[in-house]
Amino acid sequence: MxxxxxxxxxxxxxxxxxxxxxxxxxxxxxxxxxxxxxxxxxxxxxxxxxxxxxxxxxxxxxxxxxxxxxxxxxxxxxxxxxxxxxxxxxxxxxxxxxxxxxxxxxxxxxxxDPGGRRLRLFAVDEVAGRLGVVKRLDHPETGPVAVYHLAGDLVAVSDLCPHAGAMLSHGEVSVDDGIVTCPEHGSRFDTRSGERVRGPAD
Incomplete structure (x- = not known):
């Protein structure tokens, strides 16, 4: 209804x-x-x-x-x-x-996903013209969040690697395919889908 x-x-x-x-x-x-x-x-x-x-x-x-x-x-x-x-x-x-x-x-x-609501993190014009990691935030509802500007898209994801808790935004990110590499043990994640591409993270 x-x-x-x-x-x-x-x-x-x-x-x-x-x-x-x-x-x-x-x-x-x-x-x-x-x-x-x-x-x-x-x-x-x-x-x-x-x-x-x-x-x-x-x-x-x-x-x-x-x-x-x-x-x-x-x-x-x-x-x-x-x-x-x-x-x-x-x-x-x-x-x-x-x-x-x-x-x-x-x-x-x-x-x-009833909990999946949008959160206002910042004004888009704050990151205009920049690529890669454009913001790191510690949001009270989500915890650490990294915002990436990738080939025209803004993507916000958890900034913690599920393997050992390293800050993913301190690793390398490809602005072409959105893959971020954890700086600690090399796990790779697709920032657009959240999927793990390569371990050791589960």
């Missing part, structure tokens, strides 16, 4: 198409229902960020249904509201015009 807390006709039309295509029910509400009112948690809760109570909706949704995808919709892009919504736990922020295209892919991926 997709639960929506908006009365905007354009958003509702687009959500109806998404729900039909994904074989989900679309439920319109003017407030978050009590858990007892629903047979199962919704797959997604969609909130128009122009409404005054979206902060309460964010905390209420994540408090009741941590596995539910929380989606915020803006009439026009507003970087300040967008960033605030992401900081408050919205798993996806989009515009009215893009929700019909963006939501199905993101919701399908979310249903396969």
């Amino acid at each position: 997709i639960l929506t807390l908006t009365s905007d006709p354009l958003i509702l039309r687009k959500l109806a198409k998404v729900a039909t295509g994904m074989r989900l029910d679309l439920v319109e509400a003017d407030r978050l229902p009590e858990e007892a009112d629903l047979e199962a948690p919704p797959a997604a809760v969609v909130v128009e960020l122009a409404s005054g109570d979206w902060l309460e909706v964010a905390t209420g949704t994540k408090g009741r249904w941590p596995q539910t995808m929380l989606v915020g919709v803006l009439g026009v892009p507003d970087p300040a509201i967008w960033a605030e919504a992401e900081d408050l736990g919205f798993d996806m922020v989009t515009t009215k015009g893009a929700i019909g295209r963006a939501l199905p892919k993101r919701l399908e991926a979310w249903q396969k």
Whole structure:
């Protein structure tokens, strides 16, 4: 089920198409229902960020249904509201015009991996024009993260080798194929897929 807390006709039309295509029910509400009112948690809760109570909706949704995808919709892009919504736990922020295209892919991926939400790490313009390792971060939700700029793609992966805990970002990386080599024992990993290419790491 997709639960929506908006009365905007354009958003509702687009959500109806998404729900039909994904074989989900679309439920319109003017407030978050009590858990007892629903047979199962919704797959997604969609909130128009122009409404005054979206902060309460964010905390209420994540408090009741941590596995539910929380989606915020803006009439026009507003970087300040967008960033605030992401900081408050919205798993996806989009515009009215893009929700019909963006939501199905993101919701399908979310249903396969409910914990796999996007985290805002830094502004892309901070690393423009650089290749290889462009950032090393210690994020509170993920631990050490290395961000690589590889042939036009930005890729963020765990910076710890699973074999002995060495910092992978201190090893060599090929910007052509995205393979990083652990500086400690030579294990190799594909930064785009996370797969081990060569041991000794498992």
